[in-house]
Amino acid sequence: MTVPAGERGTTTVAPRAVRRIAERAAAEALPDGGSVLRGSAGVRGTSARISVGVRLPYPVRADEAARRIRERAAARTAALTGLSVPRAEVRVDALSAGPAPVVPEGVEVAPGPAGGRSGPRIRAERRVPAAALAAVGAVACGLVLADVVAVRFGDAPAGWRTAALDWAATHGPADSAVRIGGAVAALAGAWLLGCALLPGLRRRLRMAAPGPEIRAALDRTAAARILRERALGVPGVVRARVTVRRRRAAVRAGVGYGDPAEARAEAVRVLGAALLELGLTRPPELRVRVRREAGMPPPVPEESVVAVERPDAAGRSDAATGSDVVGRPNTAVDGTPGARGGLRDGGEA
Structure with missing residues (x-):
């Protein structure tokens, strides 16, 4: 007698196993230098939802790399688990900075792919608020349900419920305790509505996407790290501090040698090109501040350097007087030691 297939048993794939498979599949499609940071998976019936966070090498086209990783993870997970994967998410959480390429003078970098079209905003999962609300609701509903069941079976109601x-x-809306409780409930409700309606993830910058089904975001810390590496590559810059926000990127650079004005102009050019290379939907406004490091001498103007010529046989010389010569104060024109303060008559020391 043959047992029908539906009665032989069931096969259940745990979310943890699906997560590990998705991480391994994503690692197979990573470019050289990339790594999988973390992943998550949820199983409902015969379908699975996976999400993978990766670190990509820089520079790299993040949208194309994320598309390859997403397709590979979805296909391999569906093939190895037998579950359908209707949705797969890939998050670019970090970039590994490499050596900064040299930007030639006058070369402009085009903006992100697909003309800078923005993909759908990535929303935060709000795991902590959802877990806290679910725990409080479960405890409250469990206590009320247990007391109602006990009363139905003939027991007396619980003291806390009757109290x-x-x-x-005995207390109305005019009591202070009722007003305070109402204010607390209103604040909690507003907080929950904000968690439900606002997208969150303010530390991530939206990147341009070639299609409506691809969402890409760049962490602000990774963007600041890239800009800092580029700033340190500018000649004369020995220290750099970068702060990236949603609308503004502030760079404070310290110059150890050279002209600060020239260093700032070069930093603006290099960092402006780096912002465009990040592929953001709305590149932040760049603000660069340059100052000379403490203890570094200012540059000597070229006009203050006077050429010194050796006198001819008659003792005449076209050189400037001793007060105009920049150099050793106790040396005469012909190189012999002389008195402090300049030259004597006739060019002698």
Whole structure:
């Protein structure tokens, strides 16, 4: 007698196994230098939802790399688990900075792919608020349900429930305790509505996407690291501090040698090109501040350097007087030691 296939048993793939498979599949499609940071998976019936966070090498086209990783992870997970994967998410959480390429003078870098079209905003999962609300609701509903069941079986109602009902019957809206409780409930409700409606993930910058089904974001810390590496590659810059926000990228650079004005102009050019290479939907406004490091001498102007010529046989010389010569104060024109303060008559020391 042959047992029908539906009665032989069931096969259940745990979310942890699906997560590990998705991480391994994503690692197979990573470019050289990339790595998988973390992943998550959820299983409902015969379908699975996977999400993988990766680190990509820089520079790299993040949208193309994320598309390859997403397709590979979805296909391999579906093939190895037998589950359908209707949705797969890839998050670019970090970039590994490499050596900064040299930007030639006058070369402009085009903006992100697909003309800078923005993909759908990535929303935060809000795991902590959802877990806290679910725990509080489960405890409250469990206590009320247990007391109602006990009363149905003939037991007396719980003391806390009768005390709460008596207190509510004797206190009205004019009491301070009722007003404070109402204010707390209103604040909690506004906070929950904000968590439900606002997208969150303010530390990630949206990147341009070639299609509506691809969402890409860049962490602000990774963007600041890239800009800092580029700033340190500018000649004369020995220290750099970068702060990247949603609308502004502030760079404070310290110059150890050279002209600060020239260093700032070069930093603006290099960092402006780096912002465009990040492929962001809305590149932040760049603000660069340059100052000379403490203890570094200012550059000597070229006009203050005077050429010194050796006198001819008649003792005449076209050189400037001793007060105009920049150099050793106790040396005469012909190189012999002389008195402090300049030259004597006739060019002698």
